[in-house]
Amino acid sequence: MGFSNLLSGVLNFVTFVLSIPIIGAGIWLAKQHNTVCVRFLQWPVIIIGVFILLVSLAGVFGAWCRVSCLLWLYLFVMFVLILLLFVFTIFAFAVTNAGAGQALSGKGYKEYHLGDYSAWLQRRVNNPSNWNTINSCLSDAKVCNGLDNQYPTLAQFNASSLTPIESGCCKPPSSCGFAFVNATYWNESGTTPPASADPDCKVWSNTATDLCFNCTSCKAGVLQEIKQDWRKVAIVNIVMLVFLIIAYSVGCCAFRSNRRNGAYGGGYGKQSYP
Known part of the structure; x- marks a missing residue:
């Protein structure tokens, strides 16, 4: 296994672990007395968290098992996810920017x-x-x-x-x-x-x-209470976004490494020799 594949797998495993706080933040929002009544706010957080979790698992298997087709699909979905999370975080800050007691x-x-x-x-x-x-x-x-x-x-x-x-x-x-x-x-x-x-x-x-x-x-x-809660969740999203960008960059290196070694089909049986 190449270094970039190993590092990509490790980073995606960390991202997988970090997706749990995102899901937890959505569940926490759902249990707050001020947001339990406002269903349109917490579900996007939970959905993004679950999405990150599934994509991270695909990245782990794609990198560690050298499955290039899975790694390519992972990189495409990860790019879309990073874009969505970036837009969602900017939106969360924008709609909660105004207002104060x-x-x-x-x-x-x-x-x-x-x-x-x-x-x-x-x-x-x-x-x-x-x-x-x-x-x-x-x-x-x-x-x-x-x-x-x-x-x-x-x-x-x-x-x-x-x-x-x-x-x-x-x-x-x-x-x-x-x-x-x-x-x-x-x-x-x-x-x-x-x-x-x-x-x-x-x-x-x-x-x-x-x-x-x-x-x-x-x-x-x-x-006001929704604003306070959303700001906390948005900060968690920013931390997650940084890790996703790093994982995506390393994943691109792993994908290029697989292509360079001829591992298009991927899997355990596919080896390249000098």
Whole structure:
């Protein structure tokens, strides 16, 4: 076995092992309470991870067994995979680039606005069919349960570090000027002029199953947590992409070595002699 074949096999075995964290990242996304309701986000990660796993296995057998036809197929598919992973990673960074929480004076938590996020993500959550599913899922997950016991006073609530979903879905926006009763129950105080009030103020409901789940701030909170999770997955993808490019380069050397030695048919019985 030539050095390039051996190295290609080793690198593809490493790539095979590294594909497991990609699949794991997709499964992790599927189990996050903020993304379990958004099925269009985690499946591409899982599919790419499984694809990398299968392609890496083909590369291992093609290099170590000197099966040139399998190695050629591996290189072609690997090139397509690298291109897809590169495009997907750029896309993930692009759609999650915009959007950030707004710090509030005297508050430990931030608030989020839907218009700050990318148009692509906004379209996903603004689609009535998508949001009805997400809304129902978040309500069933009871993401706001326990906040009233956890932060019984206004001072404790203001000092809290709410998650983006808790901030956007479990309370009205601060601009509404509602009076605190508990973390999930607020009364209108009449201090905010109607002309300048956030439209979410009219959507807010003290009903435990409604709260602010239909607010644009809730959609923004969902997108913020998705953004945070996707950024973590995108970093894993970048590491994987580097290894794939290295493995592909070495695989090209192995394929040229096989051709140079006349191993077009490949296999264990095909040997070349000086």
